[in-house]
Amino acid sequence: MSRPVITILNRGGIGAPQTESNLGNDAYSAPCTVALIEYNTDTGKKGMLVDTSCSADWPKIKYEIEKRCGLENITHVLITHWDQDHAQNLRELPQRICVSGAGTARIGTPDYGNTASLYSDLEIETPDVKAQPISQAHSRDDTLFIVNSENMGKVIFLGDLIFVPMKEFPTSQLVNFDTFFSINPMKKYLTFKKILSDHPDVNAFVVGHSGTILSKEDFEKEIRAMEEGAYKEFLEKYISDLEKNVKEYSAVLK
Ligand SMILES: [Zn+2]
Numbered sequence: 001m002s003r004p005v006i007t008i009l010n011r012g013g014i015g016a017p018q019t020e021s022n023l024g025n026d027a028y029s030a031p032c033t034v035a036l037i038e039y040n041t042d043t044g045k046k047g048m049l050v051d052t053s054c055s056a057d058w059p060k061i062k063y064e065i066e067k068r069c070g071l072e073n074i075t076h077v078l079i080t081h082w083d084q085d086h087a088q089n090l091r092e093l094p095q096r097i098c099v100s101g102a103g104t105a106r107i108g109t110p111d112y113g114n115t116a117s118l119y120s121d122l123e124i125e126t127p128d129v130k131a132q133p134i135s136q137a138h139s140r141d142d143t144l145f146i147v148n149s150e151n152m153g154k155v156i157f158l159g160d161l162i163f164v165p166m167k168e169f170p171t172s173q174l175v176n177f178d179t180f181f182s183i184n185p186m187k188k189y190l191t192f193k194k195i196l197s198d199h200p201d202v203n204a205f206v207v208g209h210s211g212t213i214l215s216k217e218d219f220e221k222e223i224r225a226m227e228e229g230a231y232k233e234f235l236e237k238y239i240s241d242l243e244k245n246v247k248e249y250s251a252v253l254k
Helices: 055-067 084-092 171-181 185-198 216-225 229-253
Strands: 005-010 016-018 027-029 034-041 044-050 074-078 097-099 129-134 142-149 153-157 204-206
Touching: 005 055, 005 142, 034 055, 055 084, 171 229, 185 216, 185 229, 204 216
Parallel strands: 044 074, 074 097, 153 204
Antiparallel strands: 005 034, 016 027, 034 044, 129 142, 142 153
């Protein structure tokens, strides 16, 4: 049986006012990268979605799915993390198996379509698609998806661990982004190093927004850029703030 085929359905972006959207005119949203993984089964071609983007994007994503395996053949939704811009369209995919690291209070709420079929143990029946949990780096429940594909080789979906590459987004802005949105930037850096050692044979890294696909060399550049300049200063400040906190909290217990 041939391996799965990956198509990027929605490139996404880093945030723009949406006109004529069902969020209302000029509502601000950050459409995310959405990919379709088509795979063969005994009963024909099926599909898995990686992330769903925000509701303003749904008509376009639905159209792209219908052109390929068809919405009724989507069996799984793989969620990289539970931010609104990645999970909003789960409501459009009831009864599908949702695979993601769990822990957020939003699961089972109307926000995400009361997803009952959540595989938080990250088991996926197809051996060419695997999930790996990464907790507390970008969000509480980051999950990597690793796909051994026919058309792109071994691919890792990073979600917002890299939301856009540094060459598209200056480091100074990334520092601002990670200050607000990453739970632990040091853990993010260590996670990137671990990804390389765990998966030396990966040829493509898909980022959370902009649909950019990084080569292994590009991914290594992202890591090196965290070891110098403004990002290194940011990590040093993060560590020194942690040390200050430990001192302050330890003093309370004395
Ligand atoms: Zn995002």
